Amino acid sequence: MSKCHRIKVNGQYLIATFTDGNEIKYHMMLIACGVTYRKLDDVRNIEKLTGAGIYHGSPIVEALHCRGQGVYIVGGTNPAGQAAIYFSKYARTVTLLVVSDTLTEKMSPYLFHQINEPSNIKLRLNTVVTQVSGESKLEYITIVNTKTKEQQTVPAAIPFIYIGAEPNTDWLNGIVLRDSHCFILTGSDLYNNEHPQDLIMDPHPLLLETNVPGIFAAGDVRRDSIKRIASAVGEGATGVQLIHPYLKKV
Ligand SMILES: Cc1cc2nc3c(=O)[nH]c(=O)nc-3n(C[C@H](O)[C@H](O)[C@H](O)COP(=O)(O)OP(=O)(O)OC[C@H]3O[C@@H](n4cnc5c(N)ncnc54)[C@H](O)[C@@H]3O)c2cc1C
Numbered sequence: 001m002s003k004c005h006r007i008k009v010n011g012q013y014l015i016a017t018f019t020d021g022n023e024i025k026y027h028m029m030l031i032a033c034g035v036t037y038r039k040l041d042d043v044r045n046i047e048k049l050t051g052a053g054i055y056h057g058s059p060i061v062e063a064l065h066c067r068g069q070g071v072y073i074v075g076g077t078n079p080a081g082q083a084a085i086y087f088s089k090y091a092r093t094v095t096l097l098v099v100s101d102t103l104t105e106k107m108s109p110y111l112f113h114q115i116n117e118p119s120n121i122k123l124r125l126n127t128v129v130t131q132v133s134g135e136s137k138l139e140y141i142t143i144v145n146t147k148t149k150e151q152q153t154v155p156a157a158i159p160f161i162y163i164g165a166e167p168n169t170d171w172l173n174g175i176v177l178r179d180s181h182c183f184i185l186t187g188s189d190l191y192n193n194e195h196p197q198d199l200i201m202d203p204h205p206l207l208l209e210t211n212v213p214g215i216f217a218a219g220d221v222r223r224d225s226i227k228r229i230a231s232a233v234g235e236g237a238t239g240v241q242l243i244h245p246y247l248k249k250v
Pocket residue numbers: 002003004005032033034035037055056057058060061168171218219220221226227228229230232
């Protein structure tokens with residue numbers, strides 16, 4: 001599939017170049033190129049069983065299928081904490097596997113306190129997943145305590161992986177302003193960041209507009225977006241609505 005890999009601003013036109021060599025001239029663009037979820041690369045068999053018992057993100061639809069089961073969540077940031085609390089309403093036990101020796105570094109205090117309250121959520125610090133196994137679906141996971149080197153293989157526990165996501169914005173470097181995690185800045189977010197304000201070419205950017213007039217961003221790739229299908233679709237529709245006032249200006 002051909003991808004856009006360069007945008008050049010030329011007067012009131014945006015010239016997009018695609019990986020198949022095509023070049024197209026636009027008055028405006030809506031960028032919705034999403035994120036890539038980080039994977040546990042060095043875990044044996046992870047590729048084979050992803051989607052067949054191992055999931056990246058997404059607690060809402062899966063939680064109902066976890067009634068009465070033991071669920072493992074990999075990660076120590078807010079999304080992992082939120083997922084643990086959500087799953088604990090359905091699962092028999094939820095075990096949070098955290099690679100570092102503390103939860104407080106990357107998790108908000110309110111989540112940290114909830115996880116530490118007596119409940120069916122168990123916390124295992126200094127712990128990594130080293131192997132997953134099963135024929136057509138996940139049957140066992142192997143976890144290791146990196147301090148004690150103790151290794152444990154537990155049966156058919158469902159692991160959900162929350163180790164973050166990277167926005168697909170490398171190709172936009174130097175074109176639109178991004179935050180320190182490379183998510184695209186739009187609307188009023190443009191004014192609350194460390195970038196020189198003279199890079200904002202229109203002093204009154206529209207809601208989803210970037211610092212470059214005519215380039216809009218929607219969905220997961222946008223800073224502080226909700227990271228759900230409904231919100232991405234909603235932002236896409238809003239972006240289309242914003243095209244009309246923008247086109248009246250050019
Ligand atoms: C495993 C998993 C399960 C999920 N489950 C749910 C769920 O149950 N409910 C829910 O609400 N949300 C769920 N989500 C989140 C949801 O998928 C996203 O929030 C939503 O898809 C975001 O839409 P988007 O259009 O911003 O990005 P995406 O859906 O990621 O689409 C981005 C598209 O842009 C393309 N692209 C990237 N770079 C370029 C480029 N340079 N040029 C051209 N095209 C490019 C990509 O190939 C991709 O097709 C889940 C996410 C994951 C990973």
